[in-house]
Amino acid sequence: MTLSRRKARRQALMLLYQWDLSGQELGSQYAGEIDPWARGVAEAVAERANALDERITNASEGWTADRLGAVERSALRVAVHELDTREVPAEVAINEAVAFAKRYSSENAARLVNGILGRIQREVE
Numbered sequence: 248m249t250l251s252r253r254k255a256r257r258q259a260l261m262l263l264y265q266w267d268l269s270g271q272e273l274g275s276q277y278a279g280e281i282d283p284w285a286r287g288v289a290e291a292v293a294e295r296a297n298a299l300d301e302r303i304t305n306a307s308e309g310w311t312a313d314r315l316g317a318v319e320r321s322a323l324r325v326a327v328h329e330l331d332t333r334e335v336p337a338e339v340a341i342n343e344a345v346a347f348a349k350r351y352s353s354e355n356a357a358r359l360v361n362g363i364l365g366r367i368q369r370e371v372e
Contacts, residue, residue: 250282252335253343256325258285260347263292263321292324299324306366310359318352319360326364330371337368 250258258277262285266273273289274281292299300312303323312320326344329335341364349357 255285259288262289
């Protein structure tokens, strides 16, 4: 099964969200077939979670990554990974993370994710 990049990114985000909440192996709670790209992103992000959280905390102006909700943290981790690897344009990584936070959390979460990623993007450039 191969999904569009947008759907695969959302699948990776859901895998990471479940992993973050449960502490179980990636995909263990996911019902259905997992896109290979989504699995690769989720595994890369899970492997670097501590380093990504440190960058998120540094850019959060008073918030630590562990104080963020699992939705926001997962969206931020994937976006920072994408900013680092430059697999997609920065605006795509940021817009997708913001849309995910807004859809699955709240408008405030989306604004928070956008602000943090804006600071991280400036550091990457």
